Amino acid sequence: MFWKLLDDLNFIARCRKYNLGLWQCPNFLFLVMSIVTVIAMLVTNSIANRYNSEAITIFGVSGVTALIMTVGTFVIRGVEKIAEANIMKSEFISIISHQLCTPLSAVKWNLEILEAEGDGKLSEKQKIFFGNVKKSNEKMLKLVGDLLEVIRIDQGKTIFNIKDTDLVPLAEEVIEDLGYLTNSKNVEIIKKFDADLPPARVDAKKMKIVMENLISNAVKYSRDGGRVEVKLYPQKRKILFIIQDWGVGIPRYQHSRIFEKFFRSDNKSRYRTEGVGLGLYLVRAILEYFNGEIWFESEADKGSTFYVSLPAA
């Protein structure tokens, strides 16, 4: 706690981190402003005591107010600069992502044509390489798609089409799409779906993103040859979606951070898992729109269980 406070006060390091000059850096300017305010009060007080004249006091107070306002302007400029940088960053990512989408879509569609043309004519070896290209392209599309989704949600520009949705076929579809991942890690997915599951009030496309991220995380952080359980069952007027793995788990000290944007747990490099740290951030942001909830239990080296509760129709 104390060290964190001290770290916050180390404005030179902070400003360097923000890539801002000292006089544009809010942390520094707030400090200056508080010092100015304190000195100003002391000076005003002593002037008022010594001269006992209204005119001088008023003059003093006006002067001090002007000074504070000047410093205040600097502070506002500093904050504005950060806000602008933030907008620029979002716009930049958005433009780049859109630019990436076109060639990626082109690859996808042209592969679709090629696949139909080559049907029955490809050798086993050719099929493997063709499959590699297709999978890589799909991975890239998903990555760019998630990135764009995060930006859209952050900017409130995403479209939510909430309808009664059957989650079982959706989960089946997601698990099938993740076949390349489960096969390559030899992870078995055990499905436990309630036969009388009522539909959920969600947007099917966004719900797929939620399922995809949670299930693929469970598979990615499982050990080779492990298993992952995916459950769907009703509970009161909610639907529970539970994903459990017995993989690397999340160390306790990082529990509070896993839903942060771009956060990646320490165990990522140990298991060389891919990802940029957007999945869980996106999942939670989407669930908020559904009035859903997410929580988890996890222990390092023992595995994780993620619970999602969704409103039933």
Place this chain on the structure above:
Amino acid sequence: MNNLPKKKILIIEDDRALQNALVEIMEQTGYEVACAFDGEEGLQKLAAGEPDLILLDIVLPGKDGYEVLEAIKKNDGTKNIPVLILTNLEEIDNVQRALDLGATTFMVKSDFSLKDVVEKIKESLK
């Protein structure tokens, strides 16, 4: 089926690789295809050809997709032709704007396979 005249589709799309794949699948499905690479050319081809359906991209050089859509819907001769938007812009304001201007449907390229696009076209031509 073979006796019926082929349905004509006008594709307005500036990316050649996407355009090629679209043309191929449309021809395989049995449509007659005309292509344009920008908005201006699209409107010229529209005047020359009277297509049964238009596939329209939003981000185009010169006149963008919205302007083209507006021009199509303002002209009494063309306003009833279904216009299917095919783009990678997925923000709510883009979708809303296109639908307000009279687009039949809105498809996001990276989400749709060619098969899905063909399905949508068939639906709109019914």
